[in-house]
Amino acid sequence: MEDGVDHLAFERNKAQFDVEDMKIIWAGSRQDFELSDRISRLVASDPAFRKDDRTTLDRKELFKNTLRKAAYAWKRINELRLNEQEAYKLRSFVDQPAFTDLHWGMFVPAIQGQGTDEQQQKWLPLAYRMQIIGCYAQTELGHGSNVQGLETTATFDPKTDEFVIHSPTLTSSKWWPGGLGKISTHAVAYARLIIGGEDHGVHGFIVQLRSLDDHLPLPGITIGDIGMKFGNAAYNTMDNGVLRFDHVRIPRNQMLMRVSQVTREGKYVSSNVPRQLVYGTMVNVRQKIVADASVALSRAVCIATRYSAVRRQFGSHNGGLETQVIDYKTQQARLFPLLASAYAFRFVGGWLKWLYMDVTERLQANDFSTLPEAHACTAGLKSLTTTATADGIEECRKLCGGHGYLCSSGLPELFAVYVPACTYEGDNVVLLLQVARHLMKTVSQLGSGNKPVGTTAYMARVEQLMQYHSDVEKAEDWLKPNVVLEAFEARASRMSVACAQNLSKFANPEEGFQELAADLVDAAVAHCQLIVVSKFIEKLQQDIPGKGVKKQLEVLCSIYALFLLHKHLGDFLSTGCINPKQGSLASEQLRNLYSQVRPNAIALVDAFNYTDHYLGSILGRYDGNVYPKLYEEAWKDPLNDSVVPDGFKEYIQPMLKQQLRNARL
Ligand SMILES: CC/C=C\C/C=C\C/C=C\C/C=C\C/C=C\C/C=C\CC/C=C/C(=O)SCCNC(=O)CCNC(=O)[C@H](O)C(C)(C)COP(=O)(O)OP(=O)(O)OC[C@H]1O[C@@H](n2cnc3c(N)ncnc32)[C@H](O)[C@@H]1OP(=O)(O)O
Numbered sequence: 001m002e003d004g005v006d007h008l009a010f011e012r013n014k015a016q017f018d019v020e021d022m023k024i025i026w027a028g029s030r031q032d033f034e035l036s037d038r039i040s041r042l043v044a045s046d047p048a049f050r051k052d053d054r055t056t057l058d059r060k061e062l063f064k065n066t067l068r069k070a071a072y073a074w075k076r077i078n079e080l081r082l083n084e085q086e087a088y089k090l091r092s093f094v095d096q097p098a099f100t101d102l103h104w105g106m107f108v109p110a111i112q113g114q115g116t117d118e119q120q121q122k123w124l125p126l127a128y129r130m131q132i133i134g135c136y137a138q139t140e141l142g143h144g145s146n147v148q149g150l151e152t153t154a155t156f157d158p159k160t161d162e163f164v165i166h167s168p169t170l171t172s173s174k175w176w177p178g179g180l181g182k183i184s185t186h187a188v189a190y191a192r193l194i195i196g197g198e199d200h201g202v203h204g205f206i207v208q209l210r211s212l213d214d215h216l217p218l219p220g221i222t223i224g225d226i227g228m229k230f231g232n233a234a235y236n237t238m239d240n241g242v243l244r245f246d247h248v249r250i251p252r253n254q255m256l257m258r259v260s261q262v263t264r265e266g267k268y269v270s271s272n273v274p275r276q277l278v279y280g281t282m283v284n285v286r287q288k289i290v291a292d293a294s295v296a297l298s299r300a301v302c303i304a305t306r307y308s309a310v311r312r313q314f315g316s317h318n319g320g321l322e323t324q325v326i327d328y329k330t331q332q333a334r335l336f337p338l339l340a341s342a343y344a345f346r347f348v349g350g351w352l353k354w355l356y357m358d359v360t361e362r363l364q365a366n367d368f369s370t371l372p373e374a375h376a377c378t379a380g381l382k383s384l385t386t387t388a389t390a391d392g393i394e395e396c397r398k399l400c401g402g403h404g405y406l407c408s409s410g411l412p413e414l415f416a417v418y419v420p421a422c423t424y425e426g427d428n429v430v431l432l433l434q435v436a437r438h439l440m441k442t443v444s445q446l447g448s449g450n451k452p453v454g455t456t457a458y459m460a461r462v463e464q465l466m467q468y469h470s471d472v473e474k475a476e477d478w479l480k481p482n483v484v485l486e487a488f489e490a491r492a493s494r495m496s497v498a499c500a501q502n503l504s505k506f507a508n509p510e511e512g513f514q515e516l517a518a519d520l521v522d523a524a525v526a527h528c529q530l531i532v533v534s535k536f537i538e539k540l541q542q543d544i545p546g547k548g549v550k551k552q553l554e555v556l557c558s559i560y561a562l563f564l565l566h567k568h569l570g571d572f573l574s575t576g577c578i579n580p581k582q583g584s585l586a587s588e589q590l591r592n593l594y595s596q597v598r599p600n601a602i603a604l605v606d607a608f609n610y611t612d613h614y615l616g617s618i619l620g621r622y623d624g625n626v627y628p629k630l631y632e633e634a635w636k637d638p639l640n641d642s643v644v645p646d647g648f649k650e651y652i653q654p655m656l657k658q659q660l661r662n663a664r665l
């Protein structure tokens with residue numbers, strides 16, 4: 001079959017909505033669309049940003065290639081006078097993880113969020129001009145999740161007005177920070193602040209690591225890369241590093257002092273702000289990771305959807321065409337919920353960005369009331385969306401059959417790059433336990449007149465939700481947003497209340513929390529899923545222009561919610577929110593919805609507006625011309641440079657000759 005081109009054109013004609021309007025909804029606004037469109041084309045059309053050779057490079061070549069691209073990207077950013085947003089887009093579309101992600105994504109935000117005005121004035125201009133390059137050095141060999149368990153010390157020396165940064169043990173070696181291994185000149189390093197023998201807990205310090213002249217490590221600094229990581233190219237473009245401090249001295253004014261200060265006399269002074277603001281950079285990045293999840297998942301879904309329309313298997317009658325695999329109901333039941341999830345994560349990501357901006361503005365006005373909500377939402381949604389995205393990318397690989405396993409499908413690399421998102425910025429289980437703590441606190445305060453707010457506001461109706469029984473009678477009832485929302489609210493509140501009741505049976509609450517951790521994680525997941533469903537529904541209540549666009553989004557919203565209901569049917573049944581018949585009606589409705597998506601599937605992934613360069617996938621090509629290009633690509637593999645491979649004469653020929661001799665004997 002070599003008519004893939006015709007097939008995708010035919011698919012596009014089937015769409016029942018205006019794909020150009022959907023592109024605007026996906027991008028967030030016309031301005032955002034135009035920005036992404038312009039920058040992605042700029043990157044795609046520049047041969048310096050080619051990436052199809054990445055998987056054939058060894059680590060050193062790959063790393064050098066990354067440095068070249070980063071330097072070239074910076075040159076273009078300056079030549080074109082791109083603003084911050086445009087520059088961020090350009091780096092994203094270059095699509096090669098690099099030290100710059102950590103410089104711009106964590107080092108700069110750490111100084112912005114935790115530095116005093118004076119510190120910002122000193123360090124930010126240098127960082128903005130890339131005259132210094134920074135990383136975020138928090139995790140240690142022995143401690144990642146438990147930030148309070150970090151061992152690195154920063155001991156104040158009143159004689160010299162300096163801090164002495166030291167790694168007292170092997171396990172205190174900084175381990176993992178991206179950009180640290182080979183490139184960063186500076187780090188925001190996290191260490192326990194010790195004054196006069198007293199431990200004041202973990203704080204951030206700006207530490208210079210390498211000379212700005214010859215890039216050699218400064219005295220007392222031992223530094224290097226931690227080694228090859230999962231996947232071939234993937235995240236190996238990044239120099240995740242190891243760092244040990246041997247009594248490294250830094251001036252007192254290099255402790256980030258927005259949250260607390262150390263005076264010249266060695267007095268520890270806390271500002272009137274919560275100590276958790278030291279964790280502020282993580283909240284910021286978790287919020288970005290949620291938005292990024294929709295990008296990674298939509299890339300995989302775009303590849304799998306286009307290929308599913310091109311690929312045919314079975315069902316040929318009288319020598320006619322075989323069936324497009326996208327028409328198999330099993331393929332639809334695996335693929336379309338992922339398509340719906342990509343849209344769902346897009347909208348919840350947009351909402352979370354708003355929440356983060358809101359909390360940031362409030363913090364500036366010394367209003368800390370929404371910080372717990374911001375922490376719980378960023379932690380929970382980071383966990384939920386990255387887990388679903390990592391699993392979803394792998395499912396897309398399987399949806400593409402054998403060809404999905406080829407690097408040229410783009411999926412192996414996408415998976416390998418993406419999957420650490422389940423671990424970095426907080427292990428996903430550890431983060432869900434934070435959400436669970438927030439939920440348990442909310443439940444415990446229900447009777448106290450402390451009204452739950454934000455995403456836990458539904459708990460104020462806990463008595464009503466405990467009595468709830470779904471009144472769904474027919475499959476179409478599951479299309480009503482309120483019906484879905486109430487079922488999700490009742491399930492989430494009942495799971496939280498059950499955990500709280502079980503916790504109260506323990507004399508020691510901490511012991512109870514450990515014992516019930518698995519149930520608590522389930523309750524946290526139920527709460528986070530409710531947030532995503534409710535934000536999708538809220539999005540649909542806004543004015544959504546464009547022919548047929550709203551209708552498609554309604555279908556996707558219902559698919560997202562009913563797919564979750566189907567997947568977690570056990571929760572909904574065991575909490576008594578719905579009965580088995582209502583569960584079957586949801587599955588029936590889901591099948592109807594899949595049929596509605598089918599003619600629109602290709603246009604729905606076209607709405608992501610990804611260039612072929614960004615997708616980096618032969619299976620996901622816009623023109624659907626898969627087979628000729630796959631065939632062509634195979635011959636480019638370095639193994640095909642020679643007809644007889646290296647090593648044949650050395651190892652295989654003697655073996656063959658030996659066999660021949662034996663046969664003759
Ligand atoms: C193909 C793709 C190619 C290229 C990509 C190209 C471009 C990329 C484009 C886009 C990417 C977008 C964005 C990503 C940007 C950069 C990312 C890139 C790479 C990733 C780099 C990774 C970096 C890291 O991993 S940094 C290290 C992160 N570490 C962690 O997350 C540690 C996790 N642990 C913790 O956070 C804490 O230890 C804890 C688990 C929260 C526990 O803390 P603690 O013991 O102090 O807390 P308690 O439980 O006792 O709670 C006390 C109290 O505090 C509240 N709390 C806790 N944390 C916070 C917080 N952050 N904010 C506010 N409040 C907090 C907690 O609720 C308690 O409150 P109560 O007392 O009221 O109960």
Ligand SMILES: Cc1cc2nc3c(=O)[nH]c(=O)nc-3n(C[C@H](O)[C@H](O)[C@H](O)COP(=O)(O)OP(=O)(O)OC[C@H]3O[C@@H](n4cnc5c(N)ncnc54)[C@H](O)[C@@H]3O)c2cc1C
Nearest residue numbers: 136137138139143144145176177178420423424425426429
């Ligand atoms: C690609 C990558 C890039 C990174 N970049 C950076 C960076 O730039 N800067 C930086 O500082 N760090 C970075 N990190 C480190 C990262 O933040 C940590 O790996 C992460 O926080 C998880 O911590 P950990 O490795 O200690 O896991 P662990 O906490 O050791 O987790 C191991 C297992 O234990 C479980 N577990 C741990 N605690 C609990 C608990 N309380 N209850 C139940 N289960 C628990 C976890 O769920 C997990 O299954 C990076 C990591 C990766 C993989």
